[in-house]
Amino acid sequence: MNTGGSGTDVILIQPRYRLGRAPARRKALPLGLLTIATPLDLAGYKVRILDQRLEPDWEQILLAELKTKPVCVGVTSMTGAQIWWGLKASEVVKRNSDVPVVWGGVHPSLLPRQTLENPYVDVVVQGEGEETFFELVEALGNKKPLDKVQGIWYKEGGNIKQNPPRPFIDLNRQPPISYHLVNIWQHMMNISGRDALPIESSRGCPFNCAFCYNTSFQQRQWRALTAEQMLLRIKRVIDEYGLRGFAFSDDNFFTDPNRAHQILDGMVKQRFDIVWGKGDIRLDLLSQLDGDFLHLIERSGCLSLAIGIESGSQRIADLLRKETDISRAVPVNRRLARYRMHLQYLFLIGTPGETEADLAETVSLMLRLVDENQNAAEGVNIFVPYPGTELFDLAVQYGLPVPRKLEEWIPFSWINRRLDYPWLSVEIRKLIQMLSFCSVFLAKDREMKLFQDIHPFISFVAALYQPVARRRIQGHHYRFLPELKIAELLGFRGY
Template identity: 25%
Template sequence: MKILLINPKDSGYYYRLGAFFPPLGLAYISSSLKNAGYETRLIDMNVENFDYKKESYEEYDVIGISTDTVRFPLAAKIGKDARKKGTIVIMGGPHATFNAHSILKEGLADYIILGEGEIAFVELVKAISVGEMYPEIPGIAYLKENVVKIFPVKFVKNLDVLPFPDREGLPLHKYRTKFAGNYAMSIITSRGCPFDCNFCSVTQFMGKMWRQRSVESTVEELKILVEKFGYKSVVFFDDNFTLNPGRVIRLSDEIIKNDLKIKWWAFSRADELLRNEDMVEAMAKSGCKMLFIGFESANEEVLEEFNKKLHSNIAFEVSSLLRKYKIDIFASFILGALNETTESIKRTVKFAKKLGASIVQFSILTPYPGTKLFEQLKTRLLTKNYEKFDGTHLVFKHPHFSPEKLRREFLKAYYAVYTTPRLIFKRGFPFLWKLLANSR
């Protein structure tokens, strides 16, 4: 069997700014399929021309499409077109996982992969190859006799059993995102998150149980990125890279022992950093140059609404700690909480300006399917145009803001932060112009 795996083009905010990386989820599925003896082709529409309307799909037995919410309108068109041409379509990713019923009922896919898909996808393809169209496999859903059948996912407990993602199947030279002066490559070393913030779907998609790859497995993949592909910068895309400080210290030590000489950044939480200065020191020695931290707001009532389980004053403490070890901060804030006001937004913007972060990101609160926030607000949605669910548009009826008013506050926040002397010197007017021009 031959399988085509498609990553629809991302029309969202970060892609328009030029910050995007290979679709590692599909790359993991591709390598798992290859290990099982199947032939795959990976298409990332962010960097490759692929006209789904002109594609006949005749040479493929199965098409797999990965989609989050912003990319779903295009994923739906591809799925519908491929099915019309007689090809079996399997759809996965966060949006497909949380909208399996509607996707199957609307005829946009034959099967849905729920959550992480390496094992379920392979088992499903095996069943299809022998003519079993309604297999009872954990982590899939399908429509049978007009009834949606769902078989709950079983998360992979030992991530080391999974093969490394199929980067060879992607045009790596077309990914041009830089970090610390070098082209950067992404890697994932853990899955799941125990914190369950109400605006985030990670807990539902990957589970509350945080699962980690071994240090040995991670170092082996890093060696491939450095020695085979020539990367000098790496981004750890774990949702919470620093949850196990001991593991981070061991990994940092191994990066140094193996003379990898990489510069890297990762996602973290402020409280984990403050409790573990020895971890911060080890990360800095091994090449950590930046950490992405979701501070979200300067207002305690907003943090409580988000179920963030943090206090705002921790931000300045962690900023001081990271400056000590020359690690920059990528600070993220969310505007538009249900109890947000114009004054509370001003406090957050003032807070962000004082923090001293190298990069500041603002997003508009967005109820993504699969989140607690979506369940709370699904009857108040202003649009079902999922291309607007990119973190730069208000998509629900807000008690204090119209979409236009919150949009103005969002743009003013960026302007206020990036016209400070420190960031104008560091990032320059071209960065601000690009940021605002692409926030349409």
């Protein structure tokens, strides 16, 4: 190891994910950065995670850190607004030092060459970074050539070079996360009103949803910690931090029901006395679980499950490659009404080919689910055509211009949603905006308390607006929406 002296050896930047002014929110744990920082930390490197979401003066902090001549600066980025903030940080680095800038994460992994064509990016880590980034830092720190580092793209002599890809890592051989590199209490998630630390037990998903980047990023491969390893990691966090709440960050926690059963049974038998949430589960699997399994999920401390239905129209569900029978949603929802677990039904609207009739079916199902189960809520997302997905290719067929450089992907954000898609009429755009905005207010009173995390006044206004939102959804009243302008003035963007 050849570190940069008494200062920071590696700076890792967590970009903001919103453009413009936004109200204070809880900030998700920078889990991606922590996973690549952990091997470096254990090897003795001094790692600084600079979170733009938490540090309003991040630029001054970055400039001060650059004076210590770190080995490199790493930037993670999803498609969308994080690119803007990541480029802003990268520009600061390149204009004030000769420190290499390394990009990683989902978007650079999907489009490494285009990312490297930006003058502020020197290296791209493609795919998982735990082993790749460690080897890259070692090579940079020891002034060695980069041609032996698997899984990277880099610039050399004005050309872009691609090294052989790195195979997927074995999660069970990775060390526990170095949580001490951040203040975890600033990154608690709110799960049904309880604080919860994001934690990972698996990666990837074997399914083929047409809108999901994982089909390219994880190549439809699902890998997981063993139940024994997962239980050890949960217990470690409990013992070290006294935490009793967890939020699984897995793409699909229940992919292997037997493993999930072993983990949940272990939680009960070892008397962890915890609560947990954000357990992603498919509708078809949920319909097959017997009563004993459902009771185990509840007894293990589950507060919430996330269920991706995506559409009330079977035609659109088939277009999305959900490979499930949407009609199962109603009986499953009724069956789960006897349990205390909160259910977050996820919907996706605005896809190419979706009609007003399809949206009407979605609205009907949404209302039925919340009416028949007091613990049900909806999350309605506007479609974003992510690179590497089947629906991106379909969107291009419908007239979507293909971005030709990195910064042109900034509007393609899950939070700052663009609506200028060529397949959307003016009327459909307004309807989609209304549904995305008003669906937030379909939740029951206890879910509405989440607005208190933003500001008491926002919470008060949200409670007053709740019946108005429901009437808008029921009657498809979308032609006059002054509340959207008010929301933007309060810092909310994306509707």
